[in-house]
Amino acid sequence: MSTTPTLQDVLNQIDTSLPAATDRLMALLRIPSISTDPAFKGDVANAADWLVDELNSLGFEATSRPTPGHPMVVAHAKGGAGPHILFYGHYDVQPVDPLNLWDRPPFEPALEETEKGTVIRGRGTADDKGQLMTFVEACRAYRDITGTLPGPITIFLEGEEESGSPSLVPFMVENADELRADVALICDTGMFDADTPAITTQLRGLLGEEITIKAATRDLHSGHFGGAAQNPIRVLTKILASLHDETGRITVPGFYDGVPEISNALRAQWEDLGFDDKAFLGDVGLSIPAGEQGRTVLEQIWARPTCEFNGILGGYTGDGFKTVLPAEASAKVSFRLVGTQDPLAIRESFRALVRAMVPADCEVEFHGHGASPASVMSTDSQLFAQARQALTDEWPRPAAFIGAGGSIPIAGYFKTYLGMDAMLIGFGLEDDQIHSPNEKYDLRAFHKGTRSWARILGKIYGVE
Amino acid sequence: MSTTPTLQDVLNQIDTSLPAATDRLMALLRIPSISTDPAFKGDVANAADWLVDELNSLGFEATSRPTPGHPMVVAHAKGGAGPHILFYGHYDVQPVDPLNLWDRPPFEPALEETEKGTVIRGRGTADDKGQLMTFVEACRAYRDITGTLPGPITIFLEGEEESGSPSLVPFMVENADELRADVALICDTGMFDADTPAITTQLRGLLGEEITIKAATRDLHSGHFGGAAQNPIRVLTKILASLHDETGRITVPGFYDGVPEISNALRAQWEDLGFDDKAFLGDVGLSIPAGEQGRTVLEQIWARPTCEFNGILGGYTGDGFKTVLPAEASAKVSFRLVGTQDPLAIRESFRALVRAMVPADCEVEFHGHGASPASVMSTDSQLFAQARQALTDEWPRPAAFIGAGGSIPIAGYFKTYLGMDAMLIGFGLEDDQIHSPNEKYDLRAFHKGTRSWARILGKIYGVE
Structure with a gap:
C-alpha cells in the first residue's frame, strides 16, 4: 500500500x-x-x-x-x-x-x-x-x-x-x-x-577604473626639479580628493541619476531587522559610519552608491626615503552602483571630470575594469x-x-x-x-x- | 737635471x-x-x-x-x-x-x-x-x-x-x-x-616625512563595507591635496617663516646666466613651470621652498582589479627648505595639520626621515x-x-x-x-x- x-x-x-x-x-x-x-x-x-x-x-x-x-x-x-x-x-x-x-x-x-x-x-x-x-x-x-x-x-x-x-x-x-x-x-x-x-x-553594480597620470618622461630628482616640474602624485591626489564632497557625496556630474530612494515599506522592514551598526563596524576596529551623511549603515552598504579607492601607487615606496619625482602615478577606483545608474555613462562622466583636472603638462590614461549595473x-x-x-x-x-x-x-x-x-x-x-x-x-x-x-x-x- | x-x-x-x-x-x-x-x-x-x-x-x-x-x-x-x-x-x-x-x-x-x-x-x-x-x-x-x-x-x-x-x-x-x-x-x-x-x-635644506593612515584592523571587501568604513587612501589623498593652494603655495602654518627674497645682485647674476626654462623642462618632456605662480624656474628650483610627494602606496596595486578597502595607506613627503626655515618647527606644524585632518576612526603614524636646514x-x-x-x-x-x-x-x-x-x-x-x-x-x-x-x-x- x-x-x-x-x-x-x-x-x-x-x-x-x-x-x-x-x-x-x-x-x-x-x-x-x-x-x-x-x-x-x-x-x-x-x-x-x-x-x-x-x-x-x-x-x-x-x-x-x-x-x-x-x-x-x-x-x-x-x-x-x-x-x-x-x-x-x-x-x-x-x-x-x-x-x-x-x-x-x-x-x-x-x-x-x-x-x-x-x-x-x-x-x-x-x-x-x-x-x-x-x-x-x-x-x-x-x-x-x-x-x-x-x-x-x-x-x-x-x-x-x-x-x-x-x-x-x-x-x-x-x-x-x-x-x-x-x-x-x-x-x-x-x-x-x-x-x-x-x-x-x-x-549593487560595479564600475572599475584605473587611472594613470603621466608627467615627465622619466623619474626626476626632487632636488633638481622640485618646484618646477609637475608631480603626478600631486595631480592624482588632487583629482581623487575632489571626488567626494564634505558630506560624502560623489561629485562626478550626473552620478546620482537613477539612484532611487528605497521604499518606505523596505525601509521599515530594514529597520525591523535590528542591524547592529556598532557590532558590524566594531568587528573590524571601526566605530563611525564613514559614508554619506544622513544615511544608516544598511543604506550605505546596500542602497547607496559609492566611490572607493582600491589601490594607489607612485614613486618610491620601499624602506627609507628616495627624493624622486616620479614620472607617473596610478590609482584603481571603483564605483558601486544602485538603481538604474548607467555604468557606461558614469565612466564617461568620470573620465571627462578627470581629464578636466589634468594640467596641460600631464597626460592621463584610463583602463576600464568591468561595468555592471x-x-x-x-x-x-x-x-x-x-x-x-x-x-x-x-x-x-x-x-x-x-x-x-x-x-x-x-x-x-x-x-x-x-x-x-x-x-x-x-x-x-x-x-x-x-x-x-x-x-x-x-x-x-x-x-x-x-x-x-x-x-x-x-x-x-x-x-x- | x-x-x-x-x-x-x-x-x-x-x-x-x-x-x-x-x-x-x-x-x-x-x-x-x-x-x-x-x-x-x-x-x-x-x-x-x-x-x-x-x-x-x-x-x-x-x-x-x-x-x-x-x-x-x-x-x-x-x-x-x-x-x-x-x-x-x-x-x-x-x-x-x-x-x-x-x-x-x-x-x-x-x-x-x-x-x-x-x-x-x-x-x-x-x-x-x-x-x-x-x-x-x-x-x-x-x-x-x-x-x-x-x-x-x-x-x-x-x-x-x-x-x-x-x-x-x-x-x-x-x-x-x-x-x-x-x-x-x-x-x-x-x-x-x-x-x-x-x-x-x-x-636647499630637506625635511622628509612618511605618513601612514590606518583605518580598519584588516583589509575589507569594498562590496561588504564600501560606504560605511573609512578608506585610508581617501583620507590620505584629502590630506595631500590640501598641502598646496591654487597658486602653488604650501599651506602648512608658519611654513614661509624665514624664506628670504634673493638679493638684487644675485637676481641680476642669475638673469645673466641665460637659463633656458624651455630646454630645462623640455629635456624631460615638460613645458610649463609647475611651481609657485610669479616665480622664475631658477627661483622655483634654487630659492623657493617646496613640498613634494615622493611616494604613495595603498591597497591593491597589481595587475587587474581587487575590490579591497585597505587597512592602511602611506606616503613619503619631502620639503625643500631655504633661508632660515626651521625644519623641526615645520615638522611639528605639518604633523599638527595632518592630525587635525585625520577622522576619528583613523590613526596616523609619522616617521621622520632627516631634517636639515x-x-x-x-x-x-x-x-x-x-x-x-x-x-x-x-x-x-x-x-x-x-x-x-x-x-x-x-x-x-x-x-x-x-x-x-x-x-x-x-x-x-x-x-x-x-x-x-x-x-x-x-x-x-x-x-x-x-x-x-x-x-x-x-x-x-x-x-x-
Whole structure:
C-alpha cells in the first residue's frame, strides 16, 4: 500500500542522511578546484566531472561542457510538471594563500566543534561548494522519497566565478534556449544573521577604473626639479580628493541619476531587522559610519552608491626615503552602483571630470575594469512569496528581503541575456571567512539550507 | 737635471692617464654599494676598502672607520705647506629599481658613444663615484709628477649619503679635531651647463616625512563595507591635496617663516646666466613651470621652498582589479627648505595639520626621515676667488655662483659642527639621470673635472 509522500517525509530523509550528505560534500571539498591558478586546471575539471557523476546518479542528464576556460556543468531533470527552474552555483574556489594562516590544510576538510556549534572547515565550504550541495541534497531527498526529481529543474554550475566568469556570458548566449527557465535560483549569498534567512533582492553594480597620470618622461630628482616640474602624485591626489564632497557625496556630474530612494515599506522592514551598526563596524576596529551623511549603515552598504579607492601607487615606496619625482602615478577606483545608474555613462562622466583636472603638462590614461549595473529584483511574484514562506517555516525568524553591497553580476546576466528573474537565497554567515584562511560553513547552515530548498521545492511543486 | 714641475705638467699627466683613470673608476663602479638596502652591506664595506687601498697607494694614510651604519673613509696627507683642505664625497649609491628601465646592468659600467659625446654609463657614475674620483685622480697626477701630494689634504668619504647620513654628525663630532680644516671642498653638485662651471653657494635644506593612515584592523571587501568604513587612501589623498593652494603655495602654518627674497645682485647674476626654462623642462618632456605662480624656474628650483610627494602606496596595486578597502595607506613627503626655515618647527606644524585632518576612526603614524636646514655660503673669501678663477681657466665660460635645488646637508654640518666654510664644486649635468635608470657621467666631465681640481689645487698650493 503506497501513500503520497509528504514534505515531512522529505525533511525526515534529509535529517537521517545528514552524515552521508556531509561525506559527499567532503569528497567535493577535497578537490582543489582553484580557478585562477593554471596549475589547478586539472583539478577544476575533476570537480566538474565529480558533479556530473553525482547529478547523473540522481536522475539528471548531466554533462561537463567545455569552454575556452573551465567547463560548465549543465544538468536537466526533464520530467514533471510546474515551473521550470534553473539553479546556479559555482564549484571553483578562491586561492588559499596565505597558507600559513590556515589552522589545517585547506583541502583536507573536517568537522570542527566551535563555541557557535559544529562547522565544516576548509576552502570552498561556504563559497560555494557547501551552498550548491544544499540544493543537490534537497533534490536527492526527493528522489529517495518519491522515486523521482520534484519537477523540471536545470542545474547550471560554473567553474570560473572566482576568476571573473570570462566564459559565462558567451556560454549563456550560445545556449540560451537550453538554459532559459521561468526563474533562476542563485545560491551564493548569505543569511541576514544566524537565525534570519534572507532573499537578496538588491545587488549593487560595479564600475572599475584605473587611472594613470603621466608627467615627465622619466623619474626626476626632487632636488633638481622640485618646484618646477609637475608631480603626478600631486595631480592624482588632487583629482581623487575632489571626488567626494564634505558630506560624502560623489561629485562626478550626473552620478546620482537613477539612484532611487528605497521604499518606505523596505525601509521599515530594514529597520525591523535590528542591524547592529556598532557590532558590524566594531568587528573590524571601526566605530563611525564613514559614508554619506544622513544615511544608516544598511543604506550605505546596500542602497547607496559609492566611490572607493582600491589601490594607489607612485614613486618610491620601499624602506627609507628616495627624493624622486616620479614620472607617473596610478590609482584603481571603483564605483558601486544602485538603481538604474548607467555604468557606461558614469565612466564617461568620470573620465571627462578627470581629464578636466589634468594640467596641460600631464597626460592621463584610463583602463576600464568591468561595468555592471545594479540588480533590483521584483518581489511581488508568487515565487518570491512562496520562497519567503518556505524559509520562514524553516528558520527561527521570518525571512527578510535584504540588499547586498557586493556585486553578483550573474543575476544581471540572467535578466539581460535570458530574460529571467533571479532569486538569491543562500545560507552563508558574516563569519564564514570566505576568500580568507580558515573558511568554514556551519553544519547547521548545510543541514537547514538543504531543508530550506526542500521546502521551497515543495511550495513550487505542490508537495505539502 | 730636474726642473720645477708646472701645472701644465700635471694637466698633461691627467690627459695621458685618462684611460687608466677611467679603468680605476670602472672598478669602483662595479661594486654595488647601495646603502639603503641591507642586502648590500658587504658591498658598501668593499667599496670603502677599495678606496682605502687606492688612497694608501697614493701616499695618504687612509683607514676605513666603523660606524653603527656603513664605514667612513678618512685619509690624510700630512706633509706640505699651505691651507689644510678637506675633500668630501660619498661612495654609496642609490638603489637601481626599476631595473627593467635600465639599458644595461647598472653595475656593469661601460663607455658609450652618444650624440652629446662619450659617457660613462652605470649606477653611481655621476652620484657620486665619478665625481669623487676627479679629486682622487687630480691628487694622483700631482703625486706622479711631483713625487708627492700637493699639500695638507684630508679626504673624507661617506657611505650613507643616499640613506640620510645617520652616522655623519656623530662621527664628525667625535672626530672633530681630526677632521677640522681650513675649508671643505664638496664634490656632489653640478655645472650650470655643459660649458659653464659653477660653485654652488646656496643649497636647499630637506625635511622628509612618511605618513601612514590606518583605518580598519584588516583589509575589507569594498562590496561588504564600501560606504560605511573609512578608506585610508581617501583620507590620505584629502590630506595631500590640501598641502598646496591654487597658486602653488604650501599651506602648512608658519611654513614661509624665514624664506628670504634673493638679493638684487644675485637676481641680476642669475638673469645673466641665460637659463633656458624651455630646454630645462623640455629635456624631460615638460613645458610649463609647475611651481609657485610669479616665480622664475631658477627661483622655483634654487630659492623657493617646496613640498613634494615622493611616494604613495595603498591597497591593491597589481595587475587587474581587487575590490579591497585597505587597512592602511602611506606616503613619503619631502620639503625643500631655504633661508632660515626651521625644519623641526615645520615638522611639528605639518604633523599638527595632518592630525587635525585625520577622522576619528583613523590613526596616523609619522616617521621622520632627516631634517636639515638650507645653507647659504659666504662668497667673499680668497679661496672662493681662487677656485672661481681656476674653473674659469679650464672651461669655455666663466664660473658662476649658483644655487642648487637639491639638499647637501653636509655643507651645513661642516659649518655647524666644525666651524668650516664649504665650497661646493661639481661637474654633473642635468641629463646625468642621477637617482634614475641609465645614470651617466660625461667622460668630458670626468676628464675636465680632474683638470679643474688640479688647477684649484695649483692655485691653493702655488703650482703655476
